[in-house]
Amino acid sequence: MHETSIAMGLLDSLNQMAEREKAKKVLKVRVKIGKLSGIVVDSFVFAFNALKEQFPKLSKTELIVEETPILYRCNECGKEFEVETVFFPECPQCGSINLKLLSGEELEVVDAEIEV
Amino acid sequence: MCDVCGCGQHDHSHEHDHFVVSDDTTKRNVEIKKSLLSENERVAQSNREHFDRHGILAINLISSPGSGKTTLLEKTVEALKDELKIGVLEGDIETERDAERVRAKGAAAVQLTTGGACHLEAPLVHKGFHALEKQMEGYPDILFIENVGNLVCPSSFYLGEHIRVVLISVPEGEDKPAKYPKAFKTSDVFIITKSDLLPYFDFDVEKVKKEALSLNPNLKIFVLSAKTGEGLEDWFNFLREKVQEKKAAKVEG
Numbered sequence A: 001m002h003e004t005s006i007a008m009g010l011l012d013s014l015n016q017m018a019e020r021e022k023a024k025k026v027l028k029v030r031v032k033i034g035k036l037s038g039i040v041v042d043s044f045v046f047a048f049n050a051l052k053e054q055f056p057k058l059s060k061t062e063l064i065v066e067e068t069p070i071l072y073r074c075n076e077c078g079k080e081f082e083v084e085t086v087f088f089p090e091c092p093q094c095g096s097i098n099l100k101l102l103s104g105e106e107l108e109v110v111d112a113e114i115e116v
Numbered sequence B: 001m002c003d004v005c006g007c008g009q010h011d012h013s014h015e016h017d018h019f020v021v022s023d024d025t026t027k028r029n030v031e032i033k034k035s036l037l038s039e040n041e042r043v044a045q046s047n048r049e050h051f052d053r054h055g056i057l058a059i060n061l062i063s064s065p066g067s068g069k070t071t072l073l074e075k076t077v078e079a080l081k082d083e084l085k086i087g088v089l090e091g092d093i094e095t096e097r098d099a100e101r102v103r104a105k106g107a108a109a110v111q112l113t114t115g116g117a118c119h120l121e122a123p124l125v126h127k128g129f130h131a132l133e134k135q136m137e138g139y140p141d142i143l144f145i146e147n148v149g150n151l152v153c154p155s156s157f158y159l160g161e162h163i164r165v166v167l168i169s170v171p172e173g174e175d176k177p178a179k180y181p182k183a184f185k186t187s188d189v190f191i192i193t194k195s196d197l198l199p200y201f202d203f204d205v206e207k208v209k210k211e212a213l214s215l216n217p218n219l220k221i222f223v224l225s226a227k228t229g230e231g232l233e234d235w236f237n238f239l240r241e242k243v244q245e246k247k248a249a250k251v252e253g
């Protein structure tokens, strides 16, 4: 459900950007979404595409999602490892749960391509 | 009064996206590098400034449905209403029930119905707070924001609070910190509720505390029962102390 409100927020801010840059259209937007961010990418893309029609400058905008992996580094033994699950893992090498999250929580709008 | 709506100077974001590439005359790349939640964060920041200006301590309560947030608020209002002005914003998907419950105990309360959304966002809190100001004809010392019952996405939406509290009730089980790390990582306080039920459940308090602290060493932890009153006085004292700090900061500022 919150995918919809986040998609709407993105469209609002793109629309403001388009006004500010005096763009005719926004052609593409790139976002990074981490697997730990709690966003279901499919729902987000679906909501974005359903809602973009409301904005004349965004009605053709292509949304490009880069999903970033969940990466940890073990603070005990230094091992870096990737996991699939959102559950808090332990180090596969030494079993420690003293871990630093290196990536996975991203929720970032990277850039956009506009037509002026 | 505040910077979000007409009640303050309207301040649209000062940030300007800057261009990086400019390859041909009709197409251009604009670097953005902003959080997807930046609109929420902008309003949350303004909520925070609004609270600070009036010396209000704002507390965001996050838990699964039924962990005992409203019951704890009822007890808190009962105990503190003669010494502190308390305002409550009650987030819920559809009903008015929780706001009525805390109002019955003597607090000002406004229900925020999200119309289906599973979390509160800063703009709704902003609107709700203005309704509360009207209802109180002034400002509370403490503002409690009871989030929608959900341990997942409320932790992604900053509302402008000073203190975020995550609650787990004993019947929910001891695996919650591991399952919902983000709620624990982003909170300041962790409350284990319904401690009166400890004899009936396999819930190892020390183990849960340890696990929560491994996710976030700065968590302040309370174990309490709204039913028997166990642990409540520590919670009340914590609130008293934080309100004092807030008032002192306002006087200095």
Ligand SMILES: Nc1nc2c(ncn2[C@@H]2O[C@H](COP(=O)(O)OP(=O)(O)O)[C@@H](O)[C@H]2O)c(=O)[nH]1
Binding pocket: B063, B064, B065, B066, B067, B068, B069, B070, B071, B072, B149, B193, B194, B195, B196, B197, B224, B225, B226, B227, B228
């Ligand atoms: N045994 C016990 N039950 C509690 C306690 N606190 C709340 N409850 C019960 O838990 C249920 C849900 O409480 P509520 O405050 O509405 O939860 P909320 O959804 O987090 O606001 C209610 O039936 C309460 O009576 C407690 O300390 N001990």
Ligand SMILES: [Mg+2]
Binding pocket: B069, B070, B071, B098, B146
């Ligand atoms: Mg409730």
Ligand SMILES: [Zn+2]
Binding pocket: A074, A075, A076, A077, A078, A079, A091, A092, A093, A094, A095, A096
């Ligand atoms: Zn290790």
Ligand SMILES: [Zn+2]
Binding pocket: B001, B002, B050, B133
């Ligand atoms: Zn105000």
Ligand SMILES: [Zn+2]
Binding pocket: B001, B002, B003, B004, B005, B006, B007, B008, B126, B130
């Ligand atoms: Zn306002």
Ligand SMILES: [Zn+2]
Binding pocket: A001, A002, B117, B118, B119, B153, B154
């Ligand atoms: Zn949500």
